[in-house]
Amino acid sequence: MTPGMLGGVTIVAALIFSLLGLALAVLAHVLRDARYLEAAKRLSGLALLSALVSYGALQWAILINDFSVSFVAQSSSADNPLWVKLVTPWSALEGSILLWASIQAFYGWLVTLRVGKSLDIWRAPAVLGTLFAVQVFFFAVILFVSNPFEVVLSPPLDGQGTNPLLQNHWMMAVHPVLMYLGFVGLSVPFAYAVSAMINKRYQSWIHETRWWTLVTWGFLTAGIWTGKWWSYEILGWGGYWAWDPVENASLIPWLFATAFLHTAQVQERKGLFKTWNFALITLAFAGTVFGTFLTRSGVIMSVHAFASGPVGAWFLIFLLSVLVLGLGLLARVSSEIREAGEVQWKSREGVLLGGALLFTTFSFVVVIGTLWPLVVEAISGAEVSIGAPFFDQISMPFAITMLLLMGIGPLLPWRNSGPQIVRNLVIMLVALVSATVLGLLAGLTLGVSFTVGLFAYNVTAIWLMISQGVRERSRSLGISAGQAFAQLFATNRRRFGSHIVHFGIALAALSIAFSMTYRVVEQRTLNVGDTWNVHGMEIRLLSIGGRQEPNRFVALAPIEVRSTSRDGWGSDGHFQTRLNFYPQMDTPLATPVVRYSLYNDYYFVLMQFDTENRQWATLKIIVTPLVLWLWVAGFIVALGTLYILWPVGSRVSRREATPVAGD
């Protein structure tokens, strides 16, 4: 059997298993018969197995250079190194949808493991049914419109090659997979919400859904962060976020999911915000489909766009179905949902609601900003583009309010605030003001100084919360402060994890403010042997050379850098600036060399060189302060999320179940 045949057959099998699973889940729901549910669970395993075999077949075809498989002929090349071949499946449309469907099947199977445990058999059929329906959609898209296993009748000797931009950096192996894990994962919370609305159980779904959402939120955050890092390392402009429509599309579900993570806590503890939570989860999942639609429909131009095709229409139908199902169910049940009380603004739930409103408003702003060019074209026929300046400006007040709320929120008690909170607020405001003033005195701009102030304000808030908890515990149990801290840290994962995440976000804000305000870009053409004194550095161009690699030709211009003043601290060393020439591309791809340091990042790009006599080269340098801390912040956020999610032993979890002071 050839890989193409195996792949084709298993796609059909996966579609049939998913359809049968959907039918059985519907029967289990209507007849309330657990035997159908059992059968549906087995089918989920079979669908996963078929999807994995199909994915394996595609990988196999790529590895053995089987150019009779359309995807391999279009998107691979015999000369590609092994790691490029391993990531080729998600470098183009058809393979990426197959990966997507496989991950979908994997999540579906994971959910079946919860049936009978945390997912009771009354809610399970609708959850599995929704997931099977999503799965049916993806396998049908693969089979009918975007099949990677089409047969090429006269196979070429070599494939067209993989998109050079995607084989220029190892991050290709990481960022898309994390994105897909995050995007696809949001289908699980959506399925739980649909089931809760169908079965009219408005409270029991929230605990486990929050857990699932946190898992996918973690992946989504890691995906967005690695995307920033990738674009920083590779695109040669020294930035990490361009407000490209597809970057926005990844931000939209992230914002909705973030809002949900906060309001879900209120529902768990107080039974409030039920309607909100259903709406937020529906919008978060619809946001992922919207993003996928944008990248694959050709509606909006973007660096991320896959080649467009008939897939767009399918994704649009899917998007509208998700919105109609989620919002339609919510409209039907919203009159029945009873909130367990009123919200007081001066309480933690009040601040959490404020945060949710903020995140939701900002997501809609991003949606409107992304679609605005289309709206204008539809109404007036004019073509406009909305770029970074608009989004930078609009996101500023949002970010400031978010940082302010992030500090107060966790500090406020549930229900209503007491007098001790006033003291804490005064301390935090003193930190905010004094750090801002110190920043101004040090000659920083107002915006950066204020961000420093907000960072200090948030760190103070976290410190106040931890220190007060530790003091109470050590006093009441008669143990040392160190012991009290260790106990709180081990037993109070949710709280400490969220402190870690919030600290990471505050640090990221600080890094973004510095790196965006004080970036320096310089460019100069140098003869071999010349030196260039710029921004505290002495740069010498050593030589110009080249070498042939299997899948590309590389032009190299080694440079030597010495720091001469404080501006150039940490830049010393030898660097190989390079341009990669891919046979599939007319223009070469610059691969920046980045010298990371705790203070400045130094970014060297070979722009152009003398191809005939190898006498001169044009170099660009970008110096960005404190940008390294953005990656550190991302790592801290991921760590905090992991800490909350890390499975706890039974001993600890029992302790966690009892409320702890300050929580």
Place this chain on the structure above:
Amino acid sequence: MFRFWPLWVLLLGGLLIWGMQRPDPKLLDSVLVGRQAPTFSLPVMEPFRAEFGPELGVHENLDKPVVLNIWASWCLPCRVEAPILERFHRLYGDRVLILGVNVQDTSANALAFVREFRLTFPSVYDKRGRIGIEYGFHGVPETFIIDRNGTILVRHAGEISAEQLQGYIRRVLQ
């Protein structure tokens, strides 16, 4: 606001459907249709030099209809088209000039392509993308049908089938 959710969904759907309906540049009619074909002369690929001379192109005193096919060795639909074009060249070669223009390619790959399909109709190299500018093609493959008087009759973007090519050739030979 929430009460009107179906309206919002409809508006979003309508906008996106409209967005997808906007014409694909591939499907736009060329402004050149019905006008005089731009003339050019480009270096002939090595295997055809003995028969067709060092340079070949579209010019006024050709006195023959031309099927101008723009191709590249890396393009999959071109691989489907190549045997079809070859067949029509053998059938109508004396009455119609089937002329390939190799674009965005390396000479070695282009020559391998010609050898693989045993092509006998001539192709020229367009290293500097002249055709791209003058004929305004969007991608490969693309085929222009030019009548005996040098007027462009059809611009066909994408893969061409044997039936379509038969129809076009019948039109120019009438």
